[in-house]
Amino acid sequence: MTTVLPAPGTRAEVEEGAVFTPRFDAHGLVSCIAVDATDGRVLMLAHMNAESLARTLETGEAWYWSRSRGELWHKGATSGQVQRVVEMRVDCDQDAVLIRVEVGGDGGCCHTGRRACFYRRVEHDPATGQVILRGADA
Numbered sequence: 001m002t003t004v005l006p007a008p009g010t011r012a013e014v015e016e017g018a019v020f021t022p023r024f025d026a027h028g029l030v031s032c033i034a035v036d037a038t039d040g041r042v043l044m045l046a047h048m049n050a051e052s053l054a055r056t057l058e059t060g061e062a063w064y065w066s067r068s069r070g071e072l073w074h075k076g077a078t079s080g081q082v083q084r085v086v087e088m089r090v091d092c093d094q095d096a097v098l099i100r101v102e103v104g105g106d107g108g109c110c111h112t113g114r115r116a117c118f119y120r121r122v123e124h125d126p127a128t129g130q131v132i133l134r135g136a137d138a
Contacts, residue, residue: 003054014094022053023095029065030095034075034109037086037100043109044117046075048097060085062101080105 008014008021022030029047036043048056052063052072062083066073076082083101090097103109110117120133 003057005050005054008094015092020090021094022050022090022097023093024050025095027067029067030097032062032064033096033098034062034083034101035098037102041116042118043101043103043115046073053097056085056088056099062099075109076104079108079111081108083109 006019006021008023009017009019013019014021014023024030028049030053032046032048034043034046035041046064047067048063049065052065055063055072055074062075062085064073064075065071074082082104083099084104085099085101087100088097089099108115110119112119119136121136122131123134124131
C-alpha cells in the first residue's frame with residue numbers, strides 16, 4: 001500500500017484546503033455513506049479505517065472496516081456485489097466520506113438480500129407513544 005493519508009492540519013486547512021486529511025475518530029474510523037451512482041439512492045452506511053480507505057483509493061473498489069468482525073471487508077468479495085467507486089467526496093470537517101458506486105452482481109447491497117440497507121421507515125404514533133418500523137421497500 002502506497003497511499004499516504006496525512007494527519008489533519010488547522011481548521012482552515014481541513015475545511016478549505018486541497019489536501020485530503022481524514023479525521024478518524026477515537027476508534028480510528030470515519031463513517032462512509034455509499035450511494036448508487038445512477039439514481040442517488042442511499043445504499044448503506046459503513047466505516048473505514050486508514051487501511052480500508054487507502055485500499056478503496058488504490059483499487060477503485062469499496063473496502064470497509066467491519067466493526068462486528070474486527071477485520072477489513074472488501075464489499076462484494078463473497079456476494080459478488082462489488083462496489084466500484086465512481087466518485088468520493090468528503091464532508092466539511094473531513095470526518096465522513098460519501099462514495100458514489102456502481103454495484104456488481106444482482107445490484108443489491110444489504111446482507112439481507114435487499115438493494116439497500118435502509119429498507120424500513122421509523123414511525124411514531126403520537127396517540128400511543130409507540131415507535132414502530134414499517135417496510136418501505138424490498
